[in-house]
Amino acid sequence: MRAHILVAEDDRKQADLIRRYLEREGYEATVVHDGRVALDHARRRAPDLLLLDLMLPHLDGLGVCRALRPEDDIPIIMLTARAAEDDVLLGLAAGADDYLTKPYRPRELVARVTAALRRAARSSRAEPERYRVGELLVDLARHEVRAAGRPVNTTPAEFTILACLAASPGRAFTRELLLERLGGFDRDVTGRTIDMHVLNLRRKVEPVPTRPRYLLTVFGVGYKLAEPPEGATDSAS
Template sequence: MPARILVAEDDRKQAALIRRYLEREGHEAAVVHDGRAALDHARRRVPDLVLLDVVLPGVDGLDVCRSLRSEHDVPIIMLTARAGEDDLLLGLALGADDYLTKPYRPKELVARVAAVLRRAARAARAEPERYHVGDLVVDLARHEVRVGGRPVDTTPGEFAVLACLAAAPGRPFTRRLLLERVGGFGRDVTDRTIDTHVLNLRRKVEPVPSRPRYLLTVFGVGYKLVEPPEEETGGAP
């Protein structure tokens, strides 16, 4: 399963060794040595997987993981010399898919990469046909939206944004990532396009659009779709 892999490792000898083993497996490996470069590279060309050292100059690996996870679904394997359980739990809580403690054998790293890529491929193939978030239903197969059983008409762009958010309830999505997911990098499309879709969706699915309970703004980031408290569900009045 050849993949584009970004290696963010400040130890240049270790990074070269990782690259060599990955390329032997047929992968395309790009190497950077600091956190800022890792973010810049991933934003220019989203990789299939990121190998991310925790201790990086500039922006550390945990902050890189947090930023990447808010923008992309790219699988992340954290690499660290820290063996403490707190660091392990923090890395996983930030969205890392796996965690490898140094020193490790390169063959073990390659095996972990293969395992994470397989899981990601299975998850992509197993995407459900219908999402339920509270009493909001997004039916991909029928291209339908319902709130409390009530059908909601949406444009193709609105449906794409809602389906993307419904696939990961509670997760903040940046406007850039939403644009990328809905195929919106046309010449006349900007971040404001996402704002307009969300505004229109709120008018259609929220009982009180000015006080949204589903489509929430995450200030400084973008938007997320959440399940309202149980006492608030039950459809629009």
């Protein structure tokens, strides 16, 4: 079955170009030009992925993302003409999985779509949730971490951060999103607190903490867990 992509883009010429490139690659594409229509369409027929323009009439991309994200975990790629760091952070904080600034090359957009769908498929297959990247194993079901076969002791906050990243390998998480996950541990946590937890995790799991292989910094955004090679995410014991 072909993956269904919902394209929410108010520039009709640009939307048609995106549709043609997606269909050329074998995807099914539905195009809408209004934020409220996009939200309604996504709720009636959940797409496999949403391409979401930031500037939409009636309800902007951030509003669509904030409304849809608590209801569905479909991959969302934000399209924006705003390249400023704050705008990118807003999109990611609202729940977007990736972003692409205009002007972009259609082939790059299709490549981002393919990568996001691959990550989503990999995540949905993992039951119980075990993620392996090189010699790092994160077992969400057993609440265990192993590095090169040795057990790693983590604090509750450290495991929460690592579990969040491991659930969506390759996805960039802002410090704000990670702070939300830590809300139950300490009301006074800050972005600096996230940095310190990641630093401590690197000391525990990285072969060379100063040159991380697993817990990667996404400059200007936050952190992500490196993506495992194809077939490396497993549920075997």
